[in-house]
Amino acid sequence: MTIEKIINLAAMGPASRLPKRLVTAALAVTLALAAPAFSFAQTALEPAQASASLGLPNVPTTRILAIGRLSSKSTPGAIGAVLPQEVRDTVKLYLEGKIDQWYVRKDQASVVFILNMTDVNEARSTLAQLPLGRADLMEFDLIPLGPLSPLAALGGSPSR
Numbered sequence: 154m155t156i157e158k159i160i161n162l163a164a165m166g167p168a169s170r171l172p173k174r175l176v177t178a179a180l181a182v183t184l185a186l187a188a189p190a191f192s193f194a195q196t197a198l199e200p201a202q203a204s205a206s207l208g209l210p211n212v213p214t215t216r217i218l219a220i221g222r223l224s225s226k227s228t229p230g231a232i233g234a235v236l237p238q239e240v241r242d243t244v245k246l247y248l249e250g251k252i253d254q255w256y257v258r259k260d261q262a263s264v265v266f267i268l269n270m271t272d273v274n275e276a277r278s279t280l281a282q283l284p285l286g287r288a289d290l291m292e293f294d295l296i297p298l299g300p301l302s303p304l305a306a307l308g309g310s311p312s313r
């Protein structure tokens with residue numbers, strides 16, 4: 154299902170009274186932050202181990218990148234049924250400061266959030282509580298982010 158189809162679906166219900174730009178922005182926030190099942194890119198090493206194996210200093214996790222996508226269970230009707238609450242709950246997370254930025258991927262039906270969190274498990278739990286997540290209609294890849302580790306060498310900062 155494409156983002157355009159979802160926007161058109163949302164425009165038929167109570168959201169029809171809202172400007173299309175607002176519906177689009179709300180949907181982007183909703184799709185990216187609403188999440189049920191989460192999948193993770195599988196790597197042989199944990200992030201700290203990967204940095205160490207490259208000879209780079211370990212850095213703290215400062216944000217979580219959440220890449221959402223509709224699950225195989227998603228249908229226009231199922232999404233439409235939970236979309237209004239999804240939008241409200243996603244905006245609430247933004248206003249609480251848990252979502253820093255949100256985007257929609259232009260190459261596929263997907264949303265991307267930069268979360269103000271440092272723990273992947275907390276991010277997983279938070280996104281799973283959103284309506285699309287509880288309904289198993291959205292999945293997320295969660296990627297811990299940190300400062301550029303080679304920059305520590307420039308400042309003479311000790312490795313963590």
